[in-house]
Amino acid sequence: MPEISGFAFPNDIHVHWSLMIVMYPYITGFVAGSFIVTSLYHVFGRQEFKPIAKLSLAASFCFLLIAGMPLQLHLGHPERGIFVMITPHFTSAMAGFGLLYTTYLVIVALEVWFVWRQDIIEAARRARGLKRSLYKAMALWTYDSSPEAQEVDHKVITVLAGIGLPMACMLHGYVGFIFGAIKANPWWSTPLMPVIFLLSAAVSGIALLSVVYQVVSKLRRAPAEEPTVSALARWLWFFLILTITLELLEIIMLAYEKDESWHIISQLLTTRLEFSFITVQMIIGGMIPLILLGIVVMANKYMAPRLRNGLTVAASLLLLLQVFSMRWNVVIGGQLLSKSLRGLRSTYNPELFGREGVLMAIALFITPFVLMFLFDRLLPIHKAGEGAVPGEAKTGSAHV
């Protein structure tokens, strides 16, 4: 039984939204954040993101494929999960999930198809046997690779990315809305919540790609493009500044207004969430990356690639932790305080095994990377030899 300090309503001592509900916004954050990166190239024409445009689209797609899993794992009746899709009750924010998720999945799947269409056609022509049939089916038996067709593809990609970007923002903003629109819980109920979620999604997506890009470059023995790393660091810094500002503003507003809930929320932050909020979310995950990225951005031209790569990856890894702790502090923190506003329950420790346990969460985090590996086997994310050091490409490439 959890320990209670103060008085909690007797039913308020349970953490019904477990680690899986922490994982859900964490994963959809990667979906939205990665899509923002791919759109920076496809929609806004930022050439420095060209080397990772395919990588980020693949990442967004692979994380999206498992985005519904944590929800499904959390349900008391997983076999009824489909009801949200087929009999949605539209006054519920949660009922929007089916519609948003499906629409976005279709858009991303289409964009993937158009982006890789030429590769699919080429593979269909080259491959033999069963593999050939597979690629022919994936090409939808359309093999037009004329410059005119490619021009059309390019236009379609721009349009899809243009629709996909607001959809990605909505998919993730909606996750923030689920919490922000609960008037019963003062730690959640703020219109800032969807915005904070969205900005931290951008942070997590860019941080993830900064790390993955360096790892992929190492695997391919092709040095990471300097302008790409610099641009990632720059955008990461920008979104981090916005995120931290809003996360602090939310607290400062509550404190300054001396809201009726401030008494209990200040206790929550300084006792139960002292480590995960103050230490991890604000200092280790917030201030330190802010400084590291600030150095990268402001001293960029004096910086050796090795140092820049190192600082960016270090900051990105800390930010992956920061965003996780932010999700944790919102989801779990909101359930540690009772709606009596008079009591807090003891910290929630997730189980290790079981469908809502720590191992499952780790498996969920790893799965998209496995999917990305399979994706790369099927639809190469980098063309063989592209950007690689001559002579090393063939032996070192991850997918040859």
Added chain:
Amino acid sequence: MSDTQYPAPAEAGAPQEPARRDFLEQGVKLASGAVVFFAGARALASSGGGAPGPKDNPFGEEYDWNEHRYAYVIDTKKCIGCGSCVRACRAENDVPDGFFRTWIERYIVGPEGSHVDSPNGGIDGFPPASVAFAAKKSFLVPKMCMHCTETPCVQVCPVGASYRTRDGVVMVDDQSCIGCGYCVQACPYGSRFLSPKTHTAEKCTWCYHRITKGLKPACVEVCPTQTRLFGDMKREDDPVRKIIETERVAILQPHLLTEPNCFYLHLDKEVR
């Protein structure tokens, strides 16, 4: 789509409307077909049938839910904290241990501080308490689902498993509830929980199985001091209706505008 439904193109100059209307009709039929299909799938999956439609009377001849609108009154001055109501609720509704459809809170208040507790929901009454400040008043407050008119819990249910009956009771259809817990988070009064037995949301139903037979909820039935009163706002001579209409009654957390149908007499500012 046979040829008879899609006639050959009309001659030039002839109005195009019928063809378009045909198309729309087909579209509507297709869409409604899809709705029926999904509704059927849902009905099959839930195996308990959907919620009754507005014109249905799910109770047969004996009871008409259009003729009642229930309300509840709690007089906090009368509660002695015996816990009978909590025990009766547990027995009547098979409430799982550690969870509560109703509970009692004890308030001990002085100028320098306040103390609130509810040991095991007050099910065994209240042991003597000592506080570190000079207590000036103490009182007991029974709590339960407020059966709000503007229910946050019904609003957030993603599948419509939480609903409000026509006679004013908020209920959960345990055949459709997916156990997401969103309603538990949305209830400002802490009245809901996810049952470890059924893995669905559970809450006070005002003993709906009793009140639709003309009986009182179990908690009201056993209350020895008439702290808890249950009545019908559609009955002219109802004592509960009279209290709500003529006395100064209060509701919990009025700023949230949930419009509770559970009213309190002699409520203190300390109570939330």
